[in-house]
Every structure is written in C-alpha cells, then in structure tokens.
Amino acid sequence: MHATSKQLPKSLAREGSTQQPRTPRPRRFDPKAMLSNSEMQAALGSGLLMLVAWALSGWSEIFSILLYIVSYSVGGWIKAKEGVETLVKERDLDVNLLMIAAALGAASIGYWNEGAMLIFIFALSGALESYTMERSKKDISSLMALKPATAVRIEKGGMSEVAIDLLAVGDQLLVRPGEIIPADGTVYRGESAVNQASITGESMPVEKSAGSDVFAGTINGEGPLYIEVTKSAENTLFAKIIKMVEEAETEVPESQRFIKRLESVYARVVVAATIALIALPPFVLDWSWSSTFYKAMVFLVVASPCALVSSIMPAMLSAISKSARKGILFKGGVHLENMAKTSVVAFDKTGTLTEGLPQVTDFIAGEGYDRNELLAVSASIEKLSRHPLAEAIVRKAEEEHLLLHVIEESTSVTGWGIEGLIEGRLWRIGKSNLLDERNEGGDEQWRSLRRQLEKEGKTVSLILDGGDIAGMIGLQDTVRPQAVAAVHKLQELGVKVAMLTGDRAATAEVIAGQTGVDLVFAGLLPEDKVTHIRALREQYGNVVMVGDGVNDAPALATATVGIGMGMKGSGAALEIADVVLMNDNIEEIASTITLARRSQRIVKQNMIFAVTVIATLMLSNFLQGIALPFGVIGHEGSTILVILNGLRLLR
Template sequence: MKEHKITGLSCGHCALKLEEQIQQLPGGERAKVQFNSSKIVLDEQMDMDSVRSILSTENVRLESDGEPTGPNWLMIGLYVSVASFIAALFTERMLNSTYVSIAFYAVATIASGYSTFLKGLRNLTKLKFDINTLMTVALVGAVAIGEWKEAALVAILFGINELLESYGMEKARRSMESLLKVAPKEALLLRDGTTEVISIEELAEDDVVLVKTGQKIPSDGVVVYGKSSVNEAAITGESLPVEKEDGETVFGGSINNEGVLHVKITKTYNQSALSKILALVQEAQESKTPTELFINRFANYYTPIIMIVSALVMFVPPLLFNGPWGEWFYQGLAVLIVGCPCALILSSPIAILSGITVNARNGILIKGGAYLEQLGKIEVIAFDKTGTLTLGEPHVVADQAFHPDFYRIAYAIEKSSSHPLAKAVVARCREMGTEEIEADEITTVSGQGITAAVDQKVFRLGNEKIIGNTHISEDVKGVIDRFKEEGNTIVLVASETEILGVFAIADEIRKESTDIISMLHKKGIRETVMLTGDHPTVAEKVAKMTGVSSFFGGLLPEDKVNQVKSLKRHGKVAMIGDGINDAPALATADLGIAMGKGTDSAIETADIVLMQDHLGKLPDAVQVSRKVNRIIKWNIGLSLGLKLLALLLTIPGWLTLWIAILSDMGATILVTLISLTVLLHNRK
C-alpha cells in the first residue's frame, strides 16, 4: 500500500463517497481516503488514471505523485460570482435592465454553483441524496420560479461555506503536520575516522553517528562520547534540557543543545520511539469516535428525511389549505437548503484532530479520537503506586544517629554496593557531607545485610536480624518501632556492643503527585484510588501523603483487575501504570494510561501514553479532552438549533433561500471557529 497526499478535500461525506467508489476498482478493496489528514492509501498496482477520474468528481487532486495542485478554482469562482452579483444589482437598480441583470445573476450562479450542480445531477441519476443533491434541486427550483437573485445568492453563500469548511480542516491539518515534521531526515555516520551523510532509513543498529550542536539525534541510541544537554520535547513535550553523558540513553528527534555527541544507534529509525509515536499519531487522526460514527449514521437518514419534509412543505399547504403554489414551492426549496448537514458533519472532526494535536505537543500520546473522547468522560482514576505516584527508587525519609560515627561507618560499608537500599544510604551520607573512609573484609549475609571491618573494628549493617545479640535500649527500640509503624524499611548500623543509628527507607514519592491529585479532583475527577502490591501500612502512608481518595494494598495483579472491575460499577475508570506489570488492569479499565517515556511496552500496551514518565501533564490532558467533548456537544446543538429556528420560520412563511443558507453557513462558521479554539490551549 502506498500513501498519496491529496488536495481539495474539504468534505467528510465526500471522502466517504470517494472511498466507496475507489474500493470498487480492481485492487481497490483496501483503499482508504483519509479526510482528517487529507491522504489516500492505495495498492501500488492500482490504475492511477481511474483513481484520478474518481477524485476529480469532487475536485480532489493527487499531490504525492508530483501532479501540480493548480489554482484554487473555488476561490476564483467566488470572485467571479461576487463581481457578477454586484453588476447584476447595479444593472437592475440603476439601469432598470431585467434581462441584463438576469444574465449577470446567471453568471454568478454558474461560477459558484457549477461543480455542485454537476455533482448533484450525477447523484440524482443514481438516486443518491447528499448535500450536492439538495443544493442542485434548490438552485434549479429557484431558477424555475424566476428567483434569479436568490439562486445567485445561495450559490455564493454555499461557495463561501465550502471555503470555510476547507479552511477549518486545513488549519487543523497544518497544525498536525507541523507536529509530524520533528522527524530527522539525515544522519552523520562515523566510519573509519571519517563522516558520511546518509538517510536515516539507512542507519543500522550499532552504527555510531556524530551529532553536532543544534542537530537532531537521528534515532534511539546511547551516548558513547561527549557531554551535552538535550531537548527531548519531541518525545516528552517538555522543553527543559536533560543532561546527557557517556552511557546515557537518547531518543531520536531530540535536539543536541551544545557540544558534540557520538551516539551508538540501538534501534533503526522505524523501530525508534519517535517513529512509533508519529505513526500512532497519524493513525489516531483517522480513527472515528462514537460521536462521529453516530453523526455519520444520522446524516444518512437525515438528508432523505429533509427531502420528504421539503416535499410536504411544497405540496400539503396548496393541496389541503389552498395555499399559493409558488409561495410554498419557494418555502420547500428553502427547507432543502436548511437541511444541508455541513455543519453537523463538521461538529466533531476538527475538534478531535485539534485535541489530539495539542496533547501530542504536550508529550501525551492518545492513540485515537475515541480515547480522547473517553478521557473526557472519566470519573475515577486508579493509580499504581510504584513508579507512578512514587519514583520507584528507595530514599532515606528519616534517620536517627546514636553515635558520632554512624554516617561515617554506613558510608564506608555501602559506598561500593549496587543494591538499591545501599544507594539510598550512600546518597544520604553524601548529603550530610560524610568523610569518605575505607571498609575491609566486607561480607554479605543473605537475608540480613553486611558485616565489615572499619578501623580494625567489626560493624554490621542491615535489618534487625544482622545485629544478633547486640543490646537495644528502650530509646533505640522506640525509634525503630516508630519508623516501622510509618511503613518504612529499617536499616540498622551496629558495632558488637551498641546500635550506632537507624535509617528509615521508603520509596520516594514524586514531588508532583500531591498537587496532581488535587488538580485532578478540581478538574472534575470524582475519585482517585491507589492500587498496590505493597503492604497496607506502606500504602496508607503514601495515600495520606498524596491525597488519593482511597487505597488498596497487598494486591496481586489479578486483585488489581478485580478492583478495577468493582470501580467500573460506579463510573468510567482510567487505570494508570507502567505498562508492564499492570497490563491486565490497564486492559480491564475503560481507559489504560501508561507511564512510558518512549518505552516499547508502554507505547504498545495502553490507550494513552504519558511520554514524560510523570503525571505532570495528566490534568491538562483531562482538561483538553473535556473541552473537546463540550465543544462537540455545543457544535451539534448549534448546527441543529440554527436549522430548527430556520425551519420554524416556514410556519409564518418567512423562510427565504438566503436566510436558509445563512443559517447553515452561520452554523459552519461557529462550529469551525469554536473547534479551532482547542489549538489555543496553553498558548499565551
């Protein structure tokens, strides 16, 4: 399958029709016409002339195979129409020349309405009823009863309407396309001491590339030489630079701010985090939300119903109530125009596309419009603890020294260990400015801790089992009990005769967690729940510190699934985890959200991925999604409401053709402008 860029596609209903026709061609069964991204996906063996012929019926052209886009005939036609309409008004009023004015009105009508007229005629021969059919019948009817001025005005206003539809979608598309341009195109390959410029598609694993100041890193890799700060906004949405040096992981698409880096490629570009993100964002553009699917189904019935209502308006009053035929025929034509579902069809796609774009800029990967819509309906959010509300790294939260050498001995014993608890102890000792000395005869005691000699004396470091028969005073016991009651892991340092001190270690809570939970509640999330496999005492401590509504500790993966099922009985539930061990719970929830920073498992597992690997942008994503949902409801209400008001004007006989088209155009303008306000989110 090959992707082609197309131009001139401004109507979602037209895209569906084109897709149906192309799919009937030989080899066209899998063809897709993508309205939101303005692309067409075709089998490479298809007859392109036949495809062009079908596209031309809607004034759509191929761009990706080099075909010139040509002038904007819609704009040119509008200029001619407006000029002709003004000339007609002048000749009618100043020169009192009816025939000349009719000629100008005819030119104005044809210049703006000829393409609609041709499409409508084709549809009538096939008994297909859409926007073009309605407009064609209305234009022919207006001319038939001598309403040339009305016909010309309707054609002009409908042309403006089409232009506005095109503008709204193009604005949203350009915003998305600017996001997709972050992908690098070339790489500077290091080989035998020389450099060679190659396409990123040619990069292979273990290749080493040179990345100069201001250049994009071509694909995921590891720094093997150099030190610099890197802008990872393409991946995380955060522009604050991240320091990188030897051994550090870097992502394709991130920018080297200063210095020179040598990066060893660990993934080809097609397998890189950035490539997967961009592919998923593109796919997300074309996924249909439940609301969009409903609108499309509704439009299929809506148009024929409008034609029936129009016929009733034309014939019932004259036949049953002796109404004037000409007047009610005119009213019936106006009803046809009111029935154009342009604004209704545009109610959702521009807002959805804008919402996906804004979130992607913020480093929040939403895999489809349906998930964006679902996020806006979430009432309960369940959080995994480790790595989500906490950093997943041990941290000394409290300590108590009973001897001056406490930190000095602990540092000497632990500084060469790679154990997570040892790292926490070392970090605390360095924070205290502890003198660095050496320990000898270091021996690990399984399940207990470490023994070592410092200054020719034996010391023990570990849990309560390591201290053996060493005396524990009541004061020391009180401190140990207090630390344990608070849900901490205890690390003791002891000599052969006394306890030197105690470290209380726990998983460090993310700095932003408390504020994020508070913000989520303010954004309308009714309940926040923490689900963890840790001991209930630890869970209670973290729950109190973060402010979640409730918590459940000591859970196995299947227990988390059952808790999510239980929560779903009370509303829409989102589950947030790391995308690996929480996969069952993520899949069970109405919406799965993964903490990832570009990891494959996170990108593939969840419906939404927080690429920053923290919760900072989650309230923003909730706010954007709720705004999109509100806008879609407003748009549907406006488009149907304005039409209903216009239809009510038929009761006293006040509905005119130009009021009818203005009601539809007014709805289209409002729907487009309101939807585009999503793109302004967070832009000062």
C-alpha cells in the first residue's frame, strides 16, 4: 500500500506505509527420504537382481533362475503379503495377488525375465504410491500441544496449580500475562488484550475486561485476568476444534472406495477367466492340455493390469513433483485428483490474503506538531510494550530510520494503552475511545477522522500530549502483494473465490474490496467456518480451503482439499492440510489447479489406451493365438507408453 495524504483543517496530515514482499524460502528435493522407503528399496533391489539374472542367463541357466527367484521374492513379497491378507481377512481378491499369479504363471512356462519385469514394475509403482501416501497421514499432535496441562485455581486460603481435567464449571482461575488461557470462561476481574487468532482468526488482539468471554487456547496479553470457568474441559471451543478435525479425518474419499471395488471385480473376472481357460477348452474345443495351459498363461499375462495401474500414478506423481518444484507439496495423489474438480477456493483472511501483522497505514499529526518527531516520540514510548500494535508503530519508525528518545518514566495503563515521560513532558498513547469521553474544541474533527478510518476497517489509536490530542494512528493488517493476482487468476479459470474470517465485517469488506473476492463471510468461529465450507460444497461441489491458523484446521479438514501455509502456518494447520504451500505462494494455486486438470486428462488418455491394448491382446489370444513373448512385449510396451505419457507433465 502506497503512502497517502489527506488534507484536514488545522494542518492534519496523513500517511501510509509500504510493506516489501518477503523472498520465498527455497525447498530442495531430498532423495534420501525416497530411498529410505522400504518398499522402494525392495523394488529397486528386485530390478537390480532381474538385470543381473538376465545378464548371466547365457553363462549359467540354473544360477540365473536362482537369481530370478530371489528377485521375485524381494520385489513381490510385500504385494504378495497384502494380497494374501486381503484373501484371508476379507475373503476377496485384489490386483496384488493377480500380479503375483501372472508373474508365477510366466515363470511356470519358462519366461522368468518377463515375470520378473512384471514384478519389478508393479513393485516400483506401489513403492512410489506408498511414499506419496505416507505424507497424507493426518496428525493433530501439534494442535494438542497448544492445550495447557495445568491451570492456577483460586481457592479459599490461596491458589493451587491443578490439572486441566480437574477444572469444573464455576471454578475461578488466575491467568498471568503471556499465559495460555486454560478454559472457556468469563472475566470477572482484570483488563488485558487477548490474542484470539488461534480460535477466531482475528488479526488484532481483543481487549478483555469484566464480563468478557474468553476461550481456551488463546493467549493473554500484558495484564492479569481472573476468570470464572463456564465450560468443562471436554466442552470447550478448543476441544470442539480437535473433535471436528478427528471426525473429518475419518472420511474416506469416494474415489478410493470406487478404485477398491473396481480392483476386486477386475481381479475376480481375470482369475475366473483363467481357470475357465485351463479347464474348459480340452473338453469343449478338444485342445491339448499343453496348448490350453499356454493360452491361459498368455491370457493371465496380457490381462494383468500393469498398464492400467501405471495409467494413474506416473501422471499423478509427475504433477506432484512439478508442483513441489514451485513449493507446493501434495500429501497424496487423491488430493491432486480432487483439486482438478475445484469449483470454489475459500481463503482465510488473516495471514493468508493478508500479511498477518498490523501495519501503520495512517499517521496523522495535529497542528503544531512535526510528523517525524511525533512518530519518534510514539515509537520511543511504545518500544517498552509487547502489544502487536505497539510493535507496528516501532517498526514504522525503524523503517523511516528515526532516532528514538530516552524514556524517563513509563506506565502501562491497563485496558487503554501506555504513557511515558520524555524530557519531563507526559505523552500518552492508547485507544481512541477517549474521544467519546471528551468534548473540547477540535475533538469533532478527530472523531470524524476516526469514523473514516474505522469505516476502512482500521484500528485507531490516539496520541496525547498531556491533555491535548497531538495525533492519530491508523493500523491495519495489509493485503499481501500476491493476493490480488491470486484471486484474479482463479476467477479466470471459472473458480469462485470466497473469504472466511473471524474478523469484523467492516474489516472483511475492505479486504474483500481490495482483493476482489466473490463471497465474504465475517465474524466466524471455527465451527462457523466448517458450516460455511459444508454449505459451499453442497452448492458448488469441490471446495478448496486455504488457511494458516489453528482455527482453520477444522475447515481445512472439512473441505474437499485443505491447503496450509508452510512459512507462517501453525503446526496444526500444516498437519491437517492435504496440500502445503511451502513458500506461502498463494498465486500458484491457480496454476496448480490447471496442472491438476491436465493430469486428469492424461490419466483418462492412459486408461483408455491401456484398456484398448489389454482388450486387443486378449482378443488376439482367443481368436488368432499369440506367443507369450509377443504378449509380454505388447503388455510391457503399453505400460512404458502410458508411463512416458504421464511423465511428460514434468516438462
């Protein structure tokens, strides 16, 4: 945001500040993580043994066969175990068992290398899939870590530290400055600013005093608070967040259930057809047993689903790899599939569309005051405070390289602000509500200016020189430089853009106007965000949620695809997210959706091609009769082609 100036009577001047975008943090690929995967090690070992066995086949056939057997065992053990477990526990067949049977069938008629190749390709595909799917495991340990273990309970005769689980409704607690509030409750004594970003997503700390509600998991500011517990530990808003995340994690994507059903049906059909080919032709067609068994083995090889399986994962992994180079990390291929169908992208406001830190946008000096000197005085006093608004004022002075003053004496005015002496002169900085209690000449101009700033969604602070108003400060969480471009790119794809925030409606509308989002939902608690995400899914279909805070975790889990911010995001948001923007580069979301759509087109191409080749080979085997080597060449050739088609996404 560029500096602005407005002319008011009595020489009131106004300025804004600029915020430089941060340099993205690079992310490098770590091959050690891939190679440490046990399935990958087994697959590569199987492939190496296959090559050695093939190379030695002319030297010693027996030794070569022994190596092939070891290759089969190393590469096929994990898949064979999974297939047997499915057969025993679920009384069902899957592709794992079918592939092992196809490889053994090839070996049984002397084609050891062809069978080993089938095992190697299938094991490699499974290893790559296993590696990417490991990243989709969702864990809420980071979210749980934000829950304090104990609380200070006020009892007759003193205070005692007790476990959170022992708190009951009506208990009175002391929350010291800087501590996490341990329970939902109501303040009955004390004043302080509470950082509620973890629950509501509000960008500014909220002032709390007697009668105010507070939430577990939020952070107390600079003043002690005495609260009365209103909800037990299992019923707090924080506990509800954890529960909603856990419930959302148990949902199984429909695409996964469909693939599982298809796999089972396919395996049963192939096994049944193979058995029929072995048993019936000698009686029905008067074939010899050797000819029948040969044709059955050819059928088992050409019908094996290597090409069909490889139609999906190489394309998915290529798209995932390409996204990773841009700092976008997918936790599984299913999330890429879902992202291709995106209809709505919902952004959290604070820290996602905005910088997440208050910035001085307007600094107004009254008549007779030098603007730079007044800013230096304000920053000198505020430097003694840790309040986010105070830190914003100090940053502003530092950006302008102003020399700060020595503070002779400083006092925090709880619930209002801070005051200090500079060269014997008393200065005070705090909330602008003081204007509502005054009625002096010139105050109406300041009140008018305050209304204008607040209408723009800004927080307003007042500077007092003794009892006189010396200036006014407007602060706001500013829009990220990439936000406007990110929203515009999504809209060009036909995707609607929504904004969900716990901030005030006035602030939300200002940010919405600056970014150009289509839908705005403000004043939301985490459970409200979940409700809106569900409503958007019902109305539009697939919804992507982008967020960075603990309060966003339930919505991230509820959305079709949850995207977490990698640099500024909370641990809970990153754990629950399906996709992580490692560099917080939200402008790449649109290109990622485009890439996901391209990958789906390639997957469809591959599947049509794979099914066509399998069907052609099977019909050729029945009608004309083909040699097993030609069947393997046709089958493996189609597999290689679909893999190469998928890998072209890496370009």
